[in-house]
Amino acid sequence: MNNLFSYFTPKDKKFFPLFEKSGANLVAMSQSLVELVNSNPQDTEQRERIYKKIADLEHIGDDITHQIYIELGKNFITPFDREDIHALGSALDEVADYIHGSASRMNLYNVIEMTEPIKKLAGFILQATSEVAKALVELKNYKSIRIIADACIRINNIENQADYIFDKAVGELFTYEQDAKTIIKYKEVLSAMETATDMCEDVANVLESILIKNA
């Protein structure tokens, strides 16, 4: 397995920096989400500020994705298969969409009280995007397959835990919450958050597939 990634062109100066930026942007979004769910419910001004920040970061993410696609159109030599660069770009975009979607639902559904499972899932999203960012930084180093593969395994683990927290939280809503509207509302927010970790798993799947193809 010594020649893994020998196929890569580690000198690439176009795509690797964009993927790194994209990873860092996802971490920034997740940090804002964690800040949001731990903010004072009475401080609506701060919440409005964080909602806006997450929306702004999502637009930055859209721009990075767009730049990746533009570079694909301009460059005939790519560090790995063109369709995998496209798949990775799309998968990262989906993660951003669901983090933004989670915050957006909290806002539009007027969710004031942030429950324990919401806080836990926000923590998992931050953990998962941090692993994604770590893996993306390592993409350019042809010796770091192990590091990327390990990050992918951890992302899968985090997704499993998020899945369990989601199902348990919904079960508890059914047991302790009497108001059906409240149940639906929280279920939808929790579901968007859980899907954000699913999308991190999709990124891990694309990364694993790239490692495997270039082995």
Next chain:
Amino acid sequence: MNNLFSYFTPKDKKFFPLFEKSGANLVAMSQSLVELVNSNPQDTEQRERIYKKIADLEHIGDDITHQIYIELGKNFITPFDREDIHALGSALDEVADYIHGSASRMNLYNVIEMTEPIKKLAGFILQATSEVAKALVELKNYKSIRIIADACIRINNIENQADYIFDKAVGELFTYEQDAKTIIKYKEVLSAMETATDMCEDVANVLESILIKNA
């Protein structure tokens, strides 16, 4: 980028006509959906007729997909990668499934009043499938990469707008609707409609990936 699509065989007489048919069928389904959500709630006969028409069109779509797969089995030379033809066929099938699923939920859930967001989403579905159809017509022209790529960008835009309308509509249901059953019912219909635009985005992703691979 002049030689983009040079890899294609523009003379193909099997797959391009089937993809065109599939696109036209999706537009016909969307037109019926728009007609449905704008029809008179009292005219149950007309609604029944449109439900039936959408179901019939979905069967026609299934037949087209099936023909694409049969041609794949019979032809050794294909205008682009065999697996991409399969992926494109499946993605188009999913769009048809969700348009039909949207109408089917309206029918089975006994949704009488068609709200503004439902009408808006039906309009977005028609816009998105029209872009899909346009892109599919252009597939055979090796000079029209720009047209296809632009259609893909518009599909992504439409999906983003549909997403926002969906989240906003559900938020409004929580605010203005007291009956939890009604909330769930409408949420499920809106969700199927929003997923139909997601599936158009999947088609755009496959198309972009085909463009990129053959660049």
Next chain:
Amino acid sequence: MNNLFSYFTPKDKKFFPLFEKSGANLVAMSQSLVELVNSNPQDTEQRERIYKKIADLEHIGDDITHQIYIELGKNFITPFDREDIHALGSALDEVADYIHGSASRMNLYNVIEMTEPIKKLAGFILQATSEVAKALVELKNYKSIRIIADACIRINNIENQADYIFDKAVGELFTYEQDAKTIIKYKEVLSAMETATDMCEDVANVLESILIKNA
């Protein structure tokens, strides 16, 4: 089409046995699910035992998936494309996740009464995973493309039926069930079950794509 699969190495002793094991494990999970939904609601001990068994089988499934990935890392020669082995492994893992998720929701949401649609969907899951298992057994035989393709068609049919049962069951919940909490609860369980058949369709898609690529 006589040389279909000629590209394959039918002598493979690593991957084919693991895929067979994975298929058999999915069938075992589905059989437990069928047993669960037909068990006596008063016999909580038996239900606990089946919940535990399904969770145990899911862990076994995780181990098989992990072994497939490890073999991918160790073997330079694979019976078909490395990325397709990865895709097939992931798709099978998803099926296990949703079967387990269905049972897990029944447990966590405290669903006591197993309704007719729940029983029907459990039956469809067993049918679909049986077809998946059959197709996986045949993967090693380079003459059995027809058998695999037919299994894929049947899986698609089963998924369509499951989809219809799901939409109809939710429609009936809206008509006959007054309690919104009960509606949501059952809808979530039915939805996880329906998604399990969707995931079988994803496996069929990967299999079809492998057949097509190696034609």
